[in-house]
Amino acid sequence: MAKRQKAHEEANSARKLTKEQRSEKKIRKLKEDTSLGVLVAVYRIRDLTGMASKKFKVETNAKQLFMTGCVVLYPDCCVVVVEGGPKQQKKYKRLMLNRIKWDEDLVRDADGKLVPNSCVLVWEGMCTGRNFGEMKFKVCESEKAAREHFRKHKVEHYWNQAYSGAVLEQSYED
Numbered sequence: 001m002a003k004r005q006k007a008h009e010e011a012n013s014a015r016k017l018t019k020e021q022r023s024e025k026k027i028r029k030l031k032e033d034t035s036l037g038v039l040v041a042v043y044r045i046r047d048l049t050g051m052a053s054k055k056f057k058v059e060t061n062a063k064q065l066f067m068t069g070c071v072v073l074y075p076d077c078c079v080v081v082v083e084g085g086p087k088q089q090k091k092y093k094r095l096m097l098n099r100i101k102w103d104e105d106l107v108r109d110a111d112g113k114l115v116p117n118s119c120v121l122v123w124e125g126m127c128t129g130r131n132f133g134e135m136k137f138k139v140c141e142s143e144k145a146a147r148e149h150f151r152k153h154k155v156e157h158y159w160n161q162a163y164s165g166a167v168l169e170q171s172y173e174d
Helices: 002-015 019-030 052-064 086-099 143-152 156-173
Strands: 038-045 068-073 078-084 106-108 114-116 119-127 136-139
Touching (some): 068 143, 078 156, 086 119
Antiparallel strands (some): 068 078, 106 114
């Protein structure tokens, strides 16, 4: 019995991956094949300007999951666009909608009243290819600048959907 146990453990140790192989396997599993199409998700956050820890989570998790995209910081609404495979999107969606507690922070709305912060999934779908490079933050002072940023990447409709939802949300609160 001891001989069989020893043979079993030796066989397991012979199959065991080295540290380099383990890290390569982990990266290979996270980097998904997006040659046939890329899943895209667009999130709208009420305000992300003064929240360093939440900005860090948004950016770092996207980079750890090897996702591309951008975060546009605009006074009325912040837009997060992420591109990646299905597993990556599933993990990132869980982060944005469940793990980060947006409502813990109070932010000022257009009227100056304090309201809880929020994050909403605006759109989720598939595109033929990636439109953005590495995850970057872009501060836009005007709506025109934000729209131009998305137009430059050929995805102006992401801004249209997110911003129109923010305007409607503000009108419902009034």
